[in-house]
Amino acid sequence: AHVWRGIVREYRDRLPFDESDQVVTLGEGGTPLVYAGSISSEVGAEVFVKVEGMNPTGSFKDRGMTAAMTQVVKSGDHTVVCASTGNTSASAAAYAAHAGLTCVVMIPQGKIAAGKMAQAIVHGARLVQVDGNFDECLDIVRALSEEYPVALVNSVNPFRLQGQKTAAFEIVDQLGDAPDIHMLPVGNAGNISAYWMGFREYAESGPATRTPRIWGVQAEGAAPFVAGHPIKDPETVATAIRIGKPASWDLAIAARDDSGGWIRAVSDTEILAAQQRLAADVGVFVEPASAAPIAGLLAAAAKGEVPRGATITCTVTGNGLKDTATALAGHEVEPVVIPVDVEAAAQALGL
Ligand code: F0G
Numbered sequence: 524a525h526v527w528r529g530i531v532r533e534y535r536d537r538l539p540f541d542e543s544d545q546v547v548t549l550g551e552g553g554t555p556l557v558y559a560g561s562i563s564s565e566v567g568a569e570v571f572v573k574v575e576g577m578n579p580t581g582s583f584k585d586r587g588m589t590a591a592m593t594q595v596v597k598s599g600d601h602t603v604v605c606a607s608t609g610n611t612s613a614s615a616a617a618y619a620a621h622a623g624l625t626c627v628v629m630i631p632q633g634k635i636a637a638g639k640m641a642q643a644i645v646h647g648a649r650l651v652q653v654d655g656n657f658d659e660c661l662d663i664v665r666a667l668s669e670e671y672p673v674a675l676v677n678s679v680n681p682f683r684l685q686g687q688k689t690a691a692f693e694i695v696d697q698l699g700d701a702p703d704i705h706m707l708p709v710g711n712a713g714n715i716s717a718y719w720m721g722f723r724e725y726a727e728s729g730p731a732t733r734t735p736r737i738w739g740v741q742a743e744g745a746a747p748f749v750a751g752h753p754i755k756d757p758e759t760v761a762t763a764i765r766i767g768k769p770a771s772w773d774l775a776i777a778a779r780d781d782s783g784g785w786i787r788a789v790s791d792t793e794i795l796a797a798q799q800r801l802a803a804d805v806g807v808f809v810e811p812a813s814a815a816p817i818a819g820l821l822a823a824a825a826k827g828e829v830p831r832g833a834t835i836t837c838t839v840t841g842n843g844l845k846d847t848a849t850a851l852a853g854h855e856v857e858p859v860v861i862p863v864d865v866e867a868a869a870q871a872l873g874l
Pocket residue numbers: 582584606607608609610611612678708709710711712713714715763764810812813840841
């Protein structure tokens with residue numbers, strides 16, 4: 524049986540590392556591509572979800588972090604820093620712990636999900652909460668990394684995108700060719716840029732015969748690409764993508780335009796409905812930001828814009844267990860308590 528060795532070792536020939544580099548890995552990548560039957564029937568296409576919540580810290584950030592941390596160790600730095608809406612900090616904290624590095628994370632106060640906060644704490648990161656949003660946190664850590672001996676591990680670090688492009692390789696490896704359309708949520712815009720790089724590289728060198736159209740989805744209250752300019756006070760229930768001034772602006776525009784795709788917005792209500800739908804009908808529990816592409820796909824289908832029979836892959840970026848409070852907010856749970864008795868159980872279930 525093939526044993527998965529993490530994305531740096533699996534795809535080393537396509538990454539900027541050699542055999543002699545000491546790899547910082549938690550075994551990330553190799554995530555499932557799951558067929559979404561009920562959604563496929565509704566939209567009239569073949570829809571698959573790339574379940575990135577299966578990564579070691581529960582999000583796609585781990586692909587970028589193994590590459591960034593491997594480079595940090597190679598350069599001899601001892602401290603890493605990042606701004607985060609929660610997942611980058613969770614991932615940076617875990618990989619830094621594994622590599623024996625100090626990790627500093629800067630997060631918008633009160634705006635990150637409890638599970639992500641717990642991850643940064645238990646992995647021993649130095650946590651700084653900022654009375655500001657993600658964009659302002661990123662401005663601070665960029666300045667810090669220019670003036671002090673700390674390595675920046677946000678996606679403006681090019682090694683992050685190198686690692687994250689491997690998800691596109693896996694999708695092609697799993698399907699046998701590129702999909703017709705690839706969808707994903709867009710926040711700071713690193714991931715859309717990384718996927719486009721990965722799909723292009725695989726088409727240029729053989730494994731894929733073509734590149735997909737890239738359809739990006741933002742939250743309505745945090746949709747700078749839809750507005751065409753940065754947004755000052757982004758707001759959305761999908762805290763992971765509560766971002767108004769994406770760092771990889773030009774790369775994301777290139778991914779959209781060169782692929783013949785689009786970037787659109789969906790409402791928080793549509794996001795939460797898509798999250799429930801994916802959990803209840805497909806069996807995949809994702810965090811709100813990850814449901815944005817599903818919401819965008821359902822909206823496009825409602826307008827008759829999904830090509831019949833197309834193969835569509837959607838990256839669902841983070842695990843639902845990171846933010847159970849938001850997922851349960853719409854549920855009235857009436858707990859049924861019974862004595863230890865089979866008859867009572869049967870009665871409670873109406874059997
Ligand atoms: N989905 C999730 C679950 C995320 O955590 C993020 C970004 C995105 C989508 C958007 O990806 O920024 O590459 O466009 N989270 C970052 C963080 C900003 O700090 O964890 P992007």
